[in-house]
Amino acid sequence: MDSPSLASLSLTHxxxxxxxxxxxxxxxxxxxxxxxxxxxxxxxxSTREVEILLMFAGQMGCEAVNWLLKRTIKEQRPxxxxxxxxxxxxxxxxxxxxFSAFLTLFLLFRHNPHHPHASSTHAPTPYWxxxxxxxxxxxxxxxxxxxxxxxxxxxxxxVYVGLLVGVxxxxxxxxxxxxxxxxxxxxxxxDTPLARWLRLRDLVVNEDLVDAGWERWELRRKRVIQQxxxxxxxx
Numbered sequence: 268m269d270s271p272s273l274a275s276l277s278l279t280h281x282x283x284x285x286x287x288x289x290x291x292x293x294x295x296x297x298x299x300x301x302x303x304x305x306x307x308x309x310x311x312x313s314t315r316e317v318e319i320l321l322m323f324a325g326q327m328g329c330e331a332v333n334w335l336l337k338r339t340i341k342e343q344r345p346x347x348x349x350x351x352x353x354x355x356x357x358x359x360x361x362x363x364x365x366f367s368a369f370l371t372l373f374l375l376f377r378h379n380p381h382h383p384h385a386s387s388t389h390a391p392t393p394y395w396x397x398x399x400x401x402x403x404x405x406x407x408x409x410x411x412x413x414x415x416x417x418x419x420x421x422x423x424x425x426v427y428v429g430l431l432v433g434v435x436x437x438x439x440x441x442x443x444x445x446x447x448x449x450x451x452x453x454x455x456x457x458d459t460p461l462a463r464w465l466r467l468r469d470l471v472v473n474e475d476l477v478d479a480g481w482e483r484w485e486l487r488r489k490r491v492i493q494q495x496x497x498x499x500x501x502x
Contacts, residue, residue: 281294281297281298281418282418282420283418289417290417290418292414293413293414293415293417293418294414294418296410296411296414297359297411297414297415297418297420299359299363299407299411300358300359300362300363300411303326303362303363303366307319307322307323307326308323311323314468314471315465315466315467315468316467316468316469316470316471317453317456317457317462317467317468317469318373318377318469318471318472319471320467321444321453322369322370322373325365325369325436325437325440325441325443325444326362326365326366326369328436328440329361329362329365329432329433329436329437329440330358330361330362332361332432332436333356333358333361333362333429333432336355336356336432337352337353337354337355337356337358338353340353340355340356341353341355342354342355342425344419344420344421344422344425345419345420345421345422347419354420354421354422354425355424355425355428356425356426356428356429356431356432357412357415357420357421357425357426357428357429357430358429359411359412359414359415359420359421359429360408360411360412360415360421360425360426360427360429360430360433361429361430361432361433361436362433363407363408363411363412363433364408364412364429364430364431364432364433364434364437365433365434365436365437365440366404366408366433366437367401367404367405367407367408367437368433368434368437368438369437369440369441370400370401370404371401371404371405372437372438372441373441374397374398374400374401375398375401376441377441377445377472378397378471378472379472408430412426412429412430413426453469454469457469
C-alpha cells in the first residue's frame with residue numbers, strides 16, 4: 268500500500284544561509300512573533316490583567332486583518348523564497364509593528380502610575396526610563412522587519428506595508444479600548460460573573476511596572492518565610 272503524502276508544519280520553519288551569521292541571526296528574529304504570543308499567554312495567565320488581554324485581542328485582530336489582506340491582494344513573495352503563501356503585507360512586520368505601536372501608546376497616554384504605598388526598597392521607575400521601552404521595542408520591530416527582506420521572504424514594499432498596517436491597527440484598537448474605558452465598558456465587563464470567575468483585574472494601568480513586580484516578589488518571599496520558618500539569611 269502506498270504511504271500517505273506528508274505535509275510540513277511550517278510555523279517555525281525558516282530558510283537561512285548557515286554560512287552567513289547575519290542570516291542565522293535573522294532566522295532567530297523570525298521567531299519573535301511566536302515568542303510574543305507565548306509571552307502574552309504567560310502574562311495573561313499569571314497576572315490576570317485585562318489590559319494585557321485587550322492588547323492580545325487586538326494583536327489577534329491585526330493578524331486577521333493580515334490574513335484578509337493577503338488573500339485580497341494576492342501578491343507573490345520574492346522569487347528567491349522557497350515557501351508558500353502570499354507576501355503582501357508581511358505578517359511578521361505587521362505583528363511586531365502592532366506590538367511596538369500599542370505598547371508605545373499605552374506607556375505614553377494610558378499608563379499613569381501612582382504610589383500611595385510606595386516600596387521602601389525600590390524607587391519607582393522614572394518617566395525617561397519608561398520611554399526607553401518603546402524605543403527598544405521600535406528598534407526590535409525594525410530588526411524583525413528587516414530580517415524578512417534579508418532572508419528573501421518579502422520584498423521591501425511588502426514589509427513597509429506590513430509595518431504601516433500594524434501601526435494603523437494599533438492606533439485604531441487603542442482608540443477603541445480608550446472609548447471602552449471612557450464609557451466604563453471595561454469596568455462593567457470586569458463585574459460579570461465570568462470575569463470574576465477568571466479573577467480578571469485592571470491594575471497595571473495605575474501601577475509602576477517595575478516597582479509593582481518588586482513588591483509582589485517581596486510579598487511572596489515573606490510568605491515563604493512565614494510558611495517554612497526560614498530566616499532572611501537562608502533566602
